[in-house]
Amino acid sequence: MGGGAGLIRTPDQRLRVFVSSTLQELAPERRVIREVIERLALSPVMFELGARPHPPRSLYRAYLEQSDIFIGVYWESYGWVAPGEEVSGLEDEYNLAPDVPMLIYVKRSEQRNGRLDSLLRRIREDDRASYVAFDDAEQLGPLLTSDLATLLAERFDESSRRRPVPAHVVAGVSLSEILDPPRPLTRLIGRERDMQAVVRLLTTDGRRLVTLTGPGGIGKTRLALAAARDLEASFPDGIAFVDLAPLRDPRLVISAIANALGIRDTGEAPLRAKVTQALLHRQVLLLLDNVEQVVGAAADLSALLNASSVSILATSRVLLRIDGEQSVPLAPLASSAAVQLFLERARAVKPEFELTDDNAADVTAIVTALDNVPLALELAAARLRVLTPKVLLERLERALPLLVDGARDRPERQRTLRAAIDWSAQLLSNPERDLFLRMSVFRNGFSLDAAEWMCERSDAGSAVDLLGGLVESSLLQEQDRESRSWFSMLATVREYARDELESAGDLPKCRQRHAEFFSALAARAEPHLTSAGQSAWIARLNDEFEDIRAAADYYLAAGQHEAFADLVWPLYWFLWSTGRMREAEAWIARLTEVEDQLSDRTRSRAKLFNVGMAILEGPDPSRIPELEDCIAYFQREHDLPGEFLSQIAIGLLELMRGSSRLDIADRHLQCAREIAETLESPFLTSMALHIAGQVFLARGDARGAVEIFEASLQAAKDSGEVLSExxxxxxxxxxxxxxxxxxxxxxxxxxxxxxxxxxxxxxxxxxxxxxxxxxxxxxxxxxxxxxxxxxxxxxxxxxxxxxxxxxxxxxxxxxxxxxxxxxxxxxxxxxxxxxxxxxxxxxxxxxxxxxxx
Missing domain, CATH: 1.25.40 (Serine Threonine Protein Phosphatase 5, Tetratricopeptide repeat)
Incomplete structure (x- = not known):
């Protein structure tokens, strides 16, 4: 299918389904479409939160280029025609659709716009399109489900070409592989020579470590992402994107690389050795973004380069100073490119904006005042939605000199950028600025419900309205992740906002509020991690794991041990299924250092967790008394989930010890099954039966094992948890x-x-x-x-x-x-x-x- 993606996809790179329709009149249908797409584990590409009559052309063009399936839904309205355009965004999306399968649904009507009728006649003649009429949203759901299922069964994505799946092979084979670099939504401007230099160094010149350097906002990440696309053919084993901006601890860099490569830290071997082995003879490029955050990991990166065939393209404000490192310093854009960038970003927010004799001098002066720094230009261009170039220039001329003079401890270019961010932030309303600063406590991106939580009880405006203002000001970026709106802040902008928050004395309060959000999120997630909703929740928790880590670190540093336990314990199955148990073990180890300060509940949970990790190393009978203590505590407190895990752990440990212990293993597993039935949890029942079946196999009773495993399979199906199945x-x-x-x-x-x-x-x-x-x-x-x-x-x-x-x-x-x-x-x-x-x-x-x- 389209989009240039390969057959092997990471969980966050599912087939993308672009949905084209008017927004308001087809709102019920759009909800149904999103539900169907997500139920089939595909990724909807839709415009909802804060959508204008139609999104900017450059945005939906980029989304279309990255999509694998096009769905068009039409009723009566033709859509809005922007000034200077000849067709509506609705027709433009159809015109720009790449060569991908097209599913077209037309809601029956006697009052259809004439221009829409003309478009539909043209669509009916398109041999790429499947064309179906329907009456309402209820009828659309089954039609779309059937069509998408048929389409997935007929088509199979391999590299950049298509080929049909044999009829006897299940549709949708998807392998978890390396985390691809994100596809930029805008074109690269003014960096042609830098791009050529990066590509040449990593290919013709055979360099294995190239570092793009320069101040924040100069465009290092944007150039690296563009270079990655040009380098795809030179690295046949893949290009892995590793965002290091959320990290603070250099020791976590190898873990972040492992995560991008899809390597799980299961605990039975050092993670560094696993990563080295995985990269030993493979032509892989690691794109390490924001390395200045963790430059202390230079020795680990050097060791990885020396012990494997990997190459690294890094972005950093400072050099790593590793042998063989080649620096490519980025300067501000040339004047002509800076003007071009400013104009393109201006048209994204104001499509009719043009460079004229009347405004050319003001535009040039704006660009010059901002030192041709790309991020500063983008922030300023966003203001053309409400300001003319002349008014914008007047405000810049008043603000920038004062702001730059107030930050003499920073390099000149950095002072200019910081001043531009400050100026943009000062134009926000008070509620917008307050939320902007609060959201800087998030290490990664954040969701709408996170923003609402950080608003607390503010009645100055809803989170949606406030976020809309921040997006329009280019201080936040918004994208869809599955069914959620997801917001992110550039590292440079986050640094500014966090400094301001700390200066105001509000950082501790906001970090506490941030941690409490993730405690609440963990509690919400827990029941879904062992049910049919598991995949969606694991995807979400993966997105937000850097901030879960930040919340855990905060609780431990603040001595809030009980709050820490309440955050981590509900995430047990998530940590286990995503290979993060070693990191969780390190957290728990910090708890045991203050064991005398813990409640009995937290002490028992920590002990159970530690024994569970020890079982990975092999059967150790000396740990059984600890598990028996845990059982006694959980029974006293009527904590059935804790007792279940303790009984399972002993049963597994006794099974591992050999045939003489099988009867004891059976007794504990039977207790676990009874608890699972009491809790009415098919997932837990399936787990207990799964281990019980292995006891039968250990006895040589394969027929008895079949009966147990069949019961385990049925329980797993009842739970909807596919990994148990x-x-x-x-x-x-x-x-x-x-x-x-x-x-x-x-x-x-x-x-x-x-x-x-x-x-x-x-x-x-x-x-x-x-x-x-x-x-x-x-x-x-x-x-x-x-x-x-x-x-x-x-x-x-x-x-x-x-x-x-x-x-x-x-x-x-x-x-x-x-x-x-x-x-x-x-x-x-x-x-x-x-x-x-x-x-x-x-x-x-x-x-x-x-x-x-």
Whole structure:
């Protein structure tokens, strides 16, 4: 499909569906469309919050270029025609739509605008478009669901080309891979030579560390993102975007890189070693943005460069001072480019704005006054919505000299930029400025409900109105993330606002309020993390994790240990499923340093967490008394979730200790099942049954294990939590295989692979490939077995996943084939499997294997 995205996508890079319609008259239909798109795990591209009659042309052009599917919904109105334009935004969106599938829905009417009728006649003749009439929003929902499902089954995205999916392969195979750089919504202006220099250094000249330097607002990030697009072909294994602006601790840089590469910190090996191994022989470019935040990580980055094949493009106000570093300093724009940039940004807020003989001198003077600094130009251009160039210049001439003179401790260009931000901030209303400063406590972006929370009980204006003013002033940027409006602040602007907040003495109060928001968010998220809403909540918490981390750090530093526990404990399943348990373990370790200050509840939770992490290292019987203490406490307090986890932990620990402890494991797992039933939690029931089934396998009772795993699968389906469903299918596959039922085993592994590949669960993909490997061995297809296992090896190495040695039956199958006459053929195929296209291997694995019969 379109958009230039590859087949392998990270969870935040789902297929984008652009929705074109008028806003008000089709509001019910737009709500239905958004619900359908999100239910199918796609990403809607829509204009809602603060939408004007139609968004600026440059904005929706950029959104269209990045979209994979176009949906047009039309009724009676043709839409607004902007001054100087010949067609409405509605028709313009259709005209600009790239070569992507088009689904067109027309609501029946006898009063349709004539120009809209003409557009619809043209659309009906477009062989790209599927054209359907409907009566109301209720009828539209099923139509759209069916059409999108059919479309996904017919089309498959690979690199920059399309090819159909075989009919027997599930639609929507999606692998979690590296975090791609964001696609800028505006074109790069005036940086052609700098761009050529960056590309040449990283390709022709073979440099492996290039650092773009310059003051804040000079355009380092924008240039780096543009260069990344030109460098895609030179780095076939991908370009990973790592935003370091939210970080304060250099020790977290490797973790941020791992996250961008999709590597989970599962705790069984040092994360640095996993990252190095994943990058060892791969042509990957790391785009590290805002490195000056964590320049103390230079030694770690140097070690990574020396131990792998990775290249780095960094943006920073200061050099890293690493051997081999090549600096590309950015100066302000040339005068002609600065004027061009100012004009383009002015037209984004005022489409009819033109450079004329009457205003040319004022525009030139504005650009000169702002030293040709891109961010300062953008901030000023935003004011042309309400000011003429002449009035804007007069205000700048009064404000800038005073403001610059008041900040002599900063470099000249930085003083000019800070003055421009200050000037723009001073033009805000008092409620807008108050919210602007408060939002600087967020390390990353923030959602609308976060802004409303930080408004507290202000009656000076709603959060939506205040945010609209900040967006119009270019002090905030807004975008859609799934169904949420998401706001972000440039690092330079955030630095200014945070300084102002601290000077006013309001920083501590706002940090407390910020932390309390994320405590409330964690409590809201907890029940959804083990239900059908899990995917949406994990996506949201991933977006906001840097601020969750900031809230945790704040609570610990402030000695608010109970508040810290109330923040982290509800996020247990999120931290576990996203590979963040090691960081959480470090947080908990800080709690144990003040154990005598903790309540019994927090002390028991911390103890349970620590023992759970210890189990990853292997069975340690000495930890059982601690778990028994936890059970006793949770029983006294009637804390059923805490008791459930404690019973599960002991059951798992006893299972790991060997056959002599299986009866004890069973007793604890039975207690866990009873608690899950009391809590009426299908997710917890599925988990308890999942481990109980492994006890049956450890006893050699594969038939009994099948019954338990089938019950676990049904409970998982009842919960709507797909990873539990995937895990149950995987265990069912092995249980069937151990009984010699190869066809059934293959079917279960295929179902498990479909779920894992669709949601991008790398551990599940690797496990599924292992299962398919075992089926191939069972039917004597050693060449296919080797290819599948080699692909599984590759997934594990890239993502630092748990080794298959965790499964004893896997090891038995591997020993069988390595000791057979086909060992050499198998090893050759296994090595080849490490180098084939992973998507193709998965497609082939998802095809029912006729030979298994």
């Amino acid at each position: 995937s895990a149950a299918l995987f265990q069912l596959g092995w249980a069937m295989l151990l009984q010699g039922e190869n066809v059934s085993a293959s079917e279960f592994f295929v179902q498990q692979m479909r779920i894992s590949s669709t949601v991008g669960h790398q551990q599940g993909i690797a496990n599924g490939l292992d299962g398919m490997f075992a089926v191939a061995v069972a039917v004597g297809d050693f060449e296919r077995a080797g290819r599948l296992l080699g692909a599984a090896d590759e997934v594990r190495e890239r993502k630092g996943l748990l080794p298959p040695a965790m499964l004893p039956y896997h090891q038995r199958v591997l020993a069988q084939v390595e000791g057979s006459p086909a060992s050499e053929e198998f090893q050759i195929a296994r090595e080849a499997g490490r180098h084939v296209d992973l998507a193709e291997v998965i497609e082939q694995a998802l095809v029912s294997d006729r030979s298994s019969s």
